[in-house]
Amino acid sequence: MSPSNPVLSHHISSQFNEDLQAVHTKFMTMGGLVEQQVANAIHSLLDTDANLAIDVQFKDNTVNQYERDIDEGLTLILARRHPAAIDLRMVIAMSKANTDLERIGDEAAKIARIAQNLCEEGESPRGYMETRHIGNQVRVMIHDALDAFARLDVDQALKVVMADADIDREYQSATRTLMTYMIEDPRHISRVMNVMWVLRALERVGDHARNISEQVIYMAKGMDVRHTSIEEIEQKVNQK
């Protein structure tokens, strides 16, 4: 638990605080694990490391177990402690963000599965530069989203939302490049398709990091900014 988190430090001392802190710590640990899973999945692909790819797929079970534990912890808090106001928002935000973290874990496992295939079938001749680039960016997004979550930092959350728009553009551009390549050299279609699925997974990871950031804004400001343009979000946040 970060000592600077204003929700977790406003309770002077209580069973409630201990319960919420325990789940919050678990949530942040899961976040760190998921971030590592994405990093390892990309490494396994770029370095054709089959063992690392297998390891990522195996560790997805741990991610799933975290998801279950966190939801169970949150349900107990709701049942026993009846949180209100910002405490309730934190419980709800963690429940939503928990799903996003688990889905990021799924995407990492998917990338690792493809990496394993490419180790066996032979590497793709194209798309690795794009994978490395977009991969690095979404890793930063996960990290920043979790950091914003830990510190309830709305400005940081806004940065992640903005970064997601960049990712979407770069994903579109990378897809077009790979498609052109497939048309020019159809012998590699199957292997290039694998890279296409990896890029798709990374783009989804970016979406989930954005979702987590939207939950930070919900926690801090009590505003539901899902399905809202960046301009509108900024306006709303600054008004309050």
Place this chain on the structure above:
Amino acid sequence: MSPSNPVLSHHISSQFNEDLQAVHTKFMTMGGLVEQQVANAIHSLLDTDANLAIDVQFKDNTVNQYERDIDEGLTLILARRHPAAIDLRMVIAMSKANTDLERIGDEAAKIARIAQNLCEEGESPRGYMETRHIGNQVRVMIHDALDAFARLDVDQALKVVMADADIDREYQSATRTLMTYMIEDPRHISRVMNVMWVLRALERVGDHARNISEQVIYMAKGMDVRHTSIEEIEQKVNQK
């Protein structure tokens, strides 16, 4: 609200029941809308109906508004009514399933966007039979999952979980077919790729229908059956 729903009928009369019923009704209405959105998205693709495709993308805003309204309703219930036991599980299940419904709506909008492209650029020469077939199956899955949710029907929920395994197999097979076709006739790669993305979206819809069904089992039995094999789920459900 279905009169046969055991959660909603066990309260003799209370403000709590009214609040929960109101959100439940909204949830079921959203479910019907989302089911229709998927059906229309597939129609717009198969019948190259650009107007219908535009309509689906536009109506996604309504789906998003439902998501926000439902979450707001659930948060108010948690803050004011402090539900316990199966009532609390219903609130949590609806919150999770709400996210899945909204994501199904996203996938429908995605399919409609691709349909619109294909109306403009020319149809794909392949993959429509697979789209029709898998499309029909996932529509049935959404319908059955919502029906199971309304009636808290665990057996029906289990059927949806099993259907998802079929979808995954058929999706894999359809993908292989389309890939072979692209390799044989690279002139159509770009248009066939569009159908590939549609199939991917439909496969995701199947996953979300499965998620909703898992929440039915959670509501009814208090068991978290996410990340659990069908055999284990059946065993667990029958033990209790």
